[in-house]
Each structure stands twice: as structure tokens, then as C-alpha cells.
Amino acid sequence: MAEHNWCALAMDRRRFVTGTLTASATLMAPSLAGAQQPTTLVGVLEEDPPGFNSAITSTISTFATSSPVHQGLTQIMADGTIEPLLAKSWEISPDGLTYTFHLRDDVKWHDGHPFTSADVKFSIENANGKLHPWGKVAYKPLKAIETPDDHTVIYRLNAPSASLMSATDRAVGAIIPKHLWEGKNIATDPLNQKPVGTGPYKLVSYERGKEVRYERNPDYFIKGAPLVDQLIFRIMPDPATRISALQQGEVDMIYWNALPQSEVARLSRLPNLQITKSPNRGAAYQAVYNLKNQYLSNKDVRKAFAHAIDRKFIRESVDGGLTSSEQLGPVSPASPLYNKALKDYAFDPALANKLLDQAGFPRGADGNRFTIEIAWPSFNVAAGKIADIIKQNLAAVGVGVKLFSADRAAMIQRCYVGGQFDIAIEAHAIGPDPDIGTERFYNSRNIQPLPYVNNSSYVNAEVDKLFDEQRSLIDLDKRKVVYDKIQEIIWDDLPIMALYQVVFNNVSRKQYAVDIFEDYGNGTWESFDRAKIVGVHTKA
Amino acid sequence: MTMSLPGLVLNRVLLGIPTLLIIVTATFVLIRLAPGDPALILAGDAPTPEFLAAINERYGLDRPILEQLLIFLGQAIRFDLGTSIYYQQPVVDVVLQRAPATIILTASAILVAALAGVIFGVWAARHKGTNIDAGVGLASLLGYSLPAFWLGQLLILLFAVQLNVLPAGGMTTARIQLSGAAYYLDVAKHMVLPVLTLATFELGLIARFTRTAMVEALGRDYVLVARAKGGRMNYVVWKHAFPNAIVTTITIVGLEFGVLLGGAVVTETVFSWPGIGRLFYDAILRRDFPLLTGCFILSSIAVIVINLITDLLCAILDPRTRR
Numbered sequence: 001m002a003e004h005n006w007c008a009l010a011m012d013r014r015r016f017v018t019g020t021l022t023a024s025a026t027l028m029a030p031s032l033a034g035a036q037q038p039t040t041l042v043g044v045l046e047e048d049p050p051g052f053n054s055a056i057t058s059t060i061s062t063f064a065t066s067s068p069v070h071q072g073l074t075q076i077m078a079d080g081t082i083e084p085l086l087a088k089s090w091e092i093s094p095d096g097l098t099y100t101f102h103l104r105d106d107v108k109w110h111d112g113h114p115f116t117s118a119d120v121k122f123s124i125e126n127a128n129g130k131l132h133p134w135g136k137v138a139y140k141p142l143k144a145i146e147t148p149d150d151h152t153v154i155y156r157l158n159a160p161s162a163s164l165m166s167a168t169d170r171a172v173g174a175i176i177p178k179h180l181w182e183g184k185n186i187a188t189d190p191l192n193q194k195p196v197g198t199g200p201y202k203l204v205s206y207e208r209g210k211e212v213r214y215e216r217n218p219d220y221f222i223k224g225a226p227l228v229d230q231l232i233f234r235i236m237p238d239p240a241t242r243i244s245a246l247q248q249g250e251v252d253m254i255y256w257n258a259l260p261q262s263e264v265a266r267l268s269r270l271p272n273l274q275i276t277k278s279p280n281r282g283a284a285y286q287a288v289y290n291l292k293n294q295y296l297s298n299k300d301v302r303k304a305f306a307h308a309i310d311r312k313f314i315r316e317s318v319d320g321g322l323t324s325s326e327q328l329g330p331v332s333p334a335s336p337l338y339n340k341a342l343k344d345y346a347f348d349p350a351l352a353n354k355l356l357d358q359a360g361f362p363r364g365a366d367g368n369r370f371t372i373e374i375a376w377p378s379f380n381v382a383a384g385k386i387a388d389i390i391k392q393n394l395a396a397v398g399v400g401v402k403l404f405s406a407d408r409a410a411m412i413q414r415c416y417v418g419g420q421f422d423i424a425i426e427a428h429a430i431g432p433d434p435d436i437g438t439e440r441f442y443n444s445r446n447i448q449p450l451p452y453v454n455n456s457s458y459v460n461a462e463v464d465k466l467f468d469e470q471r472s473l474i475d476l477d478k479r480k481v482v483y484d485k486i487q488e489i490i491w492d493d494l495p496i497m498a499l500y501q502v503v504f505n506n507v508s509r510k511q512y513a514v515d516i517f518e519d520y521g522n523g524t525w526e527s528f529d530r531a532k533i534v535g536v537h538t539k540a
Numbered sequence: 541m542t543m544s545l546p547g548l549v550l551n552r553v554l555l556g557i558p559t560l561l562i563i564v565t566a567t568f569v570l571i572r573l574a575p576g577d578p579a580l581i582l583a584g585d586a587p588t589p590e591f592l593a594a595i596n597e598r599y600g601l602d603r604p605i606l607e608q609l610l611i612f613l614g615q616a617i618r619f620d621l622g623t624s625i626y627y628q629q630p631v632v633d634v635v636l637q638r639a640p641a642t643i644i645l646t647a648s649a650i651l652v653a654a655l656a657g658v659i660f661g662v663w664a665a666r667h668k669g670t671n672i673d674a675g676v677g678l679a680s681l682l683g684y685s686l687p688a689f690w691l692g693q694l695l696i697l698l699f700a701v702q703l704n705v706l707p708a709g710g711m712t713t714a715r716i717q718l719s720g721a722a723y724y725l726d727v728a729k730h731m732v733l734p735v736l737t738l739a740t741f742e743l744g745l746i747a748r749f750t751r752t753a754m755v756e757a758l759g760r761d762y763v764l765v766a767r768a769k770g771g772r773m774n775y776v777v778w779k780h781a782f783p784n785a786i787v788t789t790i791t792i793v794g795l796e797f798g799v800l801l802g803g804a805v806v807t808e809t810v811f812s813w814p815g816i817g818r819l820f821y822d823a824i825l826r827r828d829f830p831l832l833t834g835c836f837i838l839s840s841i842a843v844i845v846i847n848l849i850t851d852l853l854c855a856i857l858d859p860r861t862r863r
């Protein structure tokens with residue numbers, strides 16, 4: 001880990017005593033600052049997390065609640081660089097087949113057991129590489145994991161892997177304690193609700209529907225961190241109430257998934273709040289075409305749609321234009337692998353009409369060519385707006401649109417497992433590397449009745465081959481050449497139409513939550529080990 | 541035939557058992573007919589088949605529905621309602637952890653609504669045909685018609701955001717850990733707005749029913765006799781007319797309990813109140829079959845019990861109802 005210049009702590013960390021003064025009282029009475037009052041950050045969760053084990057799931061609420069507790073060998077920073085965390089250093093053999101990680105020897109699990117290489121081997125073999133949807137892809141090239149001593153882990157690979165290192169942070173590579181998990185069913189054991197990690201915070205209590213409470217890990221291996229004594233996530237299902245609570249001061253911070261992005265413009269004008277943009281690796285809005293549909297299976301129709309749909313208008317109007325950036329093709333524009341040479345399909349209804357005529361779908365007597373259905377999950381307000389705009393765009397070129405919306409469970413069952421959809425609008429998480437988050441939508445291996453895989457049923461042997469080819473190219477430039485080609489082909493085939501890249505905004509109260517939400521990429525999520533409170537941890 | 545009170549209790553309990561069985565079976569089957577797979581919700585994005593298989597096996601979701609139902613019924617008799625798929629905890633624990641919050645919220649709301657509703661209803665009846673009557677009528681209609689989510693948000697905006705005198709949500713202040721009297725005071729502060737939201741709806745209804753019952757009672761001969769004997773108006777109203785009218789009010793309150801549980805879903809969502817209303821709603825979204833069935837069963841039991849209490853109260857107050 002890079003040395004952080006932690007400000008000297010005047011505070012002595014005492015155990016929390018019931019009935020103690022609040023952090024706000026501390027702030028209001030500067031003379032008390034530096035005394036023994038515990039400092040608190042209050043955040044928000046939009047739902048009860050299904051568990052606290054991010055070694056087995058990519059569910060966002062689990063990321064958020066697991067991140068203060070569980071850690072990976074490394075962590076990915078906002079600029080994409082990979083820094084040491086549980087591993088203090090590593091070497092990759094010149095042939096790219098052997099990764100040797102040297103682990104820190106001063107790390108303890110929250111229950112006092114020492115953290116060792118056995119924990120890493122156990123986690124990757126039984127959790128991350130087996131059950132985690134992204135880990136299953138990222139750790140696929142792994143042939144064996146060796147642990148020559150307690151503080152050395154060797155990953156032996158079948159083939160070089162360009163994306164393995166990006167799977168060593170906590171989003172995909174969270175390490176869980178072997179001594180507690182061995183012999184248990186990791187997918188369903190109740191231990192998933194009582195995480196024991198190595199991170200800066202220990203879980204103290206979780207009251208369903210109410211709050212998750214953490215306290216500072218006094219034995220945390222980074223000395224002086226974390227600065228804030230306790231961390232509370234209140235569970236607030238109603239978005240309007242979350243914002244009211246923030247404005248009133250009951251909560252200090254709302255992370256992007258719990259923040260209605262359409263409120264960002266208004267909140268940014270309030271004096272006590274600060275908006276931070278999370279690095280751009282999170283998600284993209286996409287129109288997934290079902291290529292089994294008789295019309296959408298025709299490439300000319302898909303091209304016509306690309307010219308008929310006003311993507312710029314969608315980008316700029318859905319969330320007030322504050323939360324989006326242009327994305328062409330399947331890869332996030334924030335990725336170093338993004339192909340900047342791709343050309344946008346110009347918004348040109350006349351051309352779209354022409355293409356549809358040529359494709360053999362002329363207008364009927366009523367002016368209509370054919371009718372399709374657009375589906376979206378009902379909780380996603382932005383997706384609903386997008387569907388409305390596309391409906392109007394397509395109506396202008398003689399394509400009728402029926403709208404269908406259902407809750408997530410029904411959407412998954414009907415559209416993805418059942419394959420009953422024409423176009424689905426969703427925001428998809430892209431993950432720390434396109435290999436991990438993007439390939440699943442396009443590789444024909446991933447045509448499965450499961451949510452958020454290749455539900456288009458897109459088959460292109462060349463794309464499959466290129467995906468395999470680039471994975472073993474460790475040289476970024478060489479890998480980019482192949483990835484550029486992949487993006488060109490997919491942007492031309494259009495099995496999925498990228499609509500825009502979501503730029504996530506977080507909000508926090510200025511004096512309370514300093515330097516949070518900015519440090520890490522979205523792929524890793526926030527552990528709050530650097531959060532500060534003005535007047536307590538920084539000079540006011 | 542008039543039943544004795546214990547007979548009435550026995551009769552209602554015996555009727556309650558088949559009711560509950562029908563509810564359980566219908567719920568169990570209906571939920572499973574809805575599209576959606578709880579394992580897919582739990583597993584998140586692009587789940588691995590291994591993960592899905594582990595969840596399906598763990599919760600018996602891979603077995604035929606009839607077998608699942610029989611297993612469930614067998615367990616339910618021993619008050620084991622299975623394990624919540626989403627929370628991975630026993631359903632009984634999850635529900636019981638959340639039940640007190642809902643009980644305290646709904647009980648307070650019904651108490652407030654009943655007390656205020658009766659007072660307004662009697663007031664309006666005594667001033668039948670005047671502006672007071674019209675005013676109470678209009679206010680009741682308004683209270684009954686306002687959607688809870690809208691009223692709740694308005695109250696939050698006014699009292700929490702603008703005036704900053706009451707909290708916007710939750711059951712306690714997160715930042716401070718309080719104990720003793722300070723804790724209860726804190727909870728009470730957090731209860732004001734949700735109780736007001738929930739009570740407004742019921743208040744309107746109770747006021748209108750009480751008014752009608754009181755108007756009828758006040759027109760009866762025994763009231764005229766009492767007045768003719770020189771009884772003062774207040775005395776006549778509360779001593780003679782009110783006990784007859786209250787049976788209607790109690791019946792309404794009992795019947796409305798189920799509706800109140802429905803209202804609690806919205807109110808608990810708006811105010812982040814950690815009760816079973818919200819739990820219920822989330823269980824539906826997540827297709828958490830065991831939890832959903834558990835919520836149904838326990839709230840059905842609650843409704844059956846409340847109806848029983850209502851019947852008993854009515855029977856005590858008005859023996860004519862013991863038939």
C-alpha cells in the first residue's frame with residue numbers, strides 16, 4: 001500500500017459508550033474536538049443487503065456493505081492503477097503464467113486469527129472462482145494455487161491473462177477466512193450475514209430494515225486508519241426520504257445507487273452538500289436486441305434503428321444530462337481499451353426509413369411497418385424514460401412499439417430466462433475490466449437462460465475467437481489492437497445498442513464526509529478507511 | 541341462539557383454523573404462480589449455475605410444488621415457517637424482529653384515530669346540519685382520500701426539511717445511542733409523522749361512521765326520554781347515546797385493521813420504518829416465498845385475533861350481537 005500521510009490523531013479511540021455525545025455535538029462545540037467522543041458517519045442503503053459476502057456475488061448492496069469489512073490482495077484506484085493491499089508486492093513471470101504474491105504478515109482477521117496464504121487459496125478456489133459471477137470468468141485461466149509458506153501465494157495459469165490482476169481487488173477478489181468457512185456451504189451459510197474480514201471496520205450489528213452498524217477495527221494493519229470511529233448505514237427504501245434525511249442532516253452521505261440521479265442538479269446547488277463523480281467504470285444503459293425476433297435478426301433493421309434513435313437526446317434529457325457520457329460500442333469510454341475511432345450512427349430518420357424499406361419492411365396502409373415490444377424493469381425510472389423516447393423515435397419511422405414493464409423478478413424470468421422479449425432496456429454493470437463485465441454479453445458461450453449474459457443470442461465466431469485471443473495478451477497495446485477489432489465488429493453488428501455510459505454521482509455533506517467516494521473505482525467500492533470529518537480529522 | 545362468551549371464543553377459534561389453512565395454501569400456490577425466481581434475485585448479475593443450484597437445493601425450490609407445500613405445512617404445525625431465501629434466516633426470526641415496530645406503529649395510529657375520530661364524530665353529530673358538521677364531514681373525506689405516500693412526503697418536507705423539528709425517517713436517531721427515557725422519547729419523536737400519516741386515513745373513516753351512528757342514536761326514543769327527564773345534553777350524549785353508537789365504531793376499527801396493515805406498507809416505506817409492512821413488500825419483489833408466506837400467515841393470524849377481540853368487545857357491549 002502506498003504510504004498515506006495520515007494526519008496525527010489527537011483522538012484516543014475509546015469504546016463506544018451508550019449515551020455519548022454525537023459527532024454533531026462535537027462539531028458544534030469545537031472545544032470538545034479531539035476529546036474522546038466517537039465520530040460517526042451515517043450513510044444510506046437502498047435495501048437490505050442479501051448478505052455481506054462480496055466473494056460470492058456482485059449485488060451492489062452487498063458490495064456496499066461488504067467493502068468496509070472484506071478486502072482483496074490489491075485495490076484498484078480511481079485512475080485504474082492497482083495498489084497493494086493484503087499483498088504488499090507481487091511478481092509476474094515473463095511468460096505471464098505465474099503470479100507470485102507476497103502477503104503482508106501483520107494482518108489479522110477481525111476475530112484475531114492471523115491472515116495467511118491458506119485463506120487466499122481457500123477463497124479463490126471455493127468462493128470467488130467458483131460462485132462469483134465475475135470471478136468465475138476472471139479466475140478461469142487459473143490452473144493451481146500454491147502456498148509455499150504462510151505469506152506467499154502463487155497463482156499458476158494455463159494461459160496468460162490480461163484481466164487477472166483487475167480481479168484481485170475486493171470487488172471480485174474479496175478474501176474470506178478459511179478457519180470460519182471451511183466445510184460450510186458458502187452460497188447459503190448464515191455466516192454470510194456475519195462477515196469477519198480484515199478491513200478497517202468490523203460489523204457490529206445488522207438490524208433488518210433499520211441499519212447496519214460498524215466500528216473501527218483497532219487492529220487494522222494500516223496504522224492510524226480508519227479515522228472515523230463508527231459507520232452506520234441506514235436502510236431507507238424511499239428515495240425522496242433519503243434526500244430529505246440528507247438535507248435535514250440525519251444522514252451524511254448517499255452513494256450513487258441510492259441517490260436518484262435526477263436529483264443531482266438540484267442538490268448540487270445546495271451550499272452544504274458536495275457532489276462527487278465516481279470513476280467511470282460502473283454501468284451503461286443498453287438496448288438489448290433479441291436476435292431471435294424476426295425483425296431484429298435483420299442487421300439492416302438494427303442499423304436503421306441506430307439511425308432512428310436519438311441517442312444524444314436520450315443522453316442529455318433522461319437525467320438532466322448530468323449523469324451520462326457518450327459511449328459507442330460495448331466497452332466503457334473510461335477503459336483504456338475503449339476504441340475512440342468508432343463512428344457514431346448519425347440521427348437520421350430519413351436514412352432509417354430508407355434502410356427499413358430496403359430491408360423489405362415497407363410501410364403498410366396504416367403507415368406501420370411492424371410492431372415490437374420494449375421491456376424494462378419497473379424500478380428503473382431512467383429506463384422507462386428511455387423506452388418512451390425510443391417509442392417516439394421508432395414511431396417516426398413507422399415502427400410501432402408496445403411498452404412492457406415488470407418488477408425485477410418478473411423481468412428476469414420473462415425476458416432473460418424465458419427469452420420473451422424484443423428489446424430490453426437495462427443499465428448493466430461493466431466491472432473493472434471488459435473481460436469481466438462486457439464479454440458475457442457477446443461471447444456465444446454465454447448464451448444461457450440466465451440474467452445479464454448473452455441474452456441477445458448473438459453468435460459471431462470471429463468475436464468469440466478474438467475474445468479468447470486478447471485474454472492472453474498482457475501487453476496493453478497489443479491487447480487493445482484486438483479489443484479495437486472486437487468493438488468494431490460489435491458496433492457494426494449491433495446485437496446490443498449502447499445508449500450511454502452512466503456517470504455516477506454521489507452526494508455528501510461537506511463538513512462530515514470529506515474525501516469519500518472519490519478514491520476508488522466503482523469496481524472496488526468504498527471502504528471509508530480515508531473518510532474524514534472537518535474540524536475533527538482536518539483543520540476546519 | 542345466544543352464545544356464551546367462552547362459546548363465542550371457541551367458535552371463532554375453530555373457524556379461524558380452516559381460514560388459516562386456506563390462506564396458507566392459496567398464498568403458497570399463488571406466489572409460486574407469479575413469474576420470478578428467488579434464486580435468481582439472490583444470485584445477482586450473471587449468476588453461476590453452481591450458485592443457483594446451491595440455492596435451489598438449500599431451499600427445496602427444485603422440488604415439485606405439492607411436495608414443497610406438504611413439507612411447509614408439516615413444518616408450519618411446529619411453528620417453523622422455513623428459512624427466508626433472501627435473508628437466509630428463519631422466517632419466524634425475521635418476522636418477529638420486525639413485528640414490534642409495526643405493532644407499535646399501527647396500535648398508536650388506531651388509538652389516535654379512534655380517540656380523535658370518536659370525538660369529531662360525536663361533535664359533528666351534536667351539531668348536525670351546521671357548519672361544524674359540514675366541516676368535519678369535509679375534513680373526514682379529505683383525510684380518507686389523501687394517499688399515504690403523498691401525505692407522508694408532505695409532512696416530511698414541512699416538519700423535517702423546512703421546520704427541522706421532527707426526523708424524516710427511521711425509528712431512532714442513528715448517530716446517538718440512547719438509553720432509558722431518552723430512548724423512548726427519541727422513538728416517540730420518530731413516531732409522530734408516521735402515526736399521523738397512518739391515523740389520518742382511519743380518522744376520517746371512524747369520524748364519519750361514528751357521526752352516522754350517533755345521529756341515529758340521538759334520534760332514538762330513549763334519548764328523547766332522557767332529555768325530557770331533564771338530563772343535560774352532555775350527560776345524555778355520553779351516557780345514553782354513545783354506548784349504543786360505539787359498537788359501530790368498534791366494528792369498523794376491527795375491520796379496518798387489515799386495511800391498516802396495508803397502509804403500513806406505504807407508511808413504513810416512506811418513513812423508513814423497520815416494520816413488517818416493508819418486509820412484506822420486499823418479500824414480494826424478491827419472490828422470497830417462505831418469507832412471504834410467513835408474513836401472510838402471521839398477519840392473517842393478527843387479523844383473525846383482532847376480529848375475535850372486536851367480536852368479544854361488541855358482545856360485551858351489546859349482547860344482541862352474540863348470535
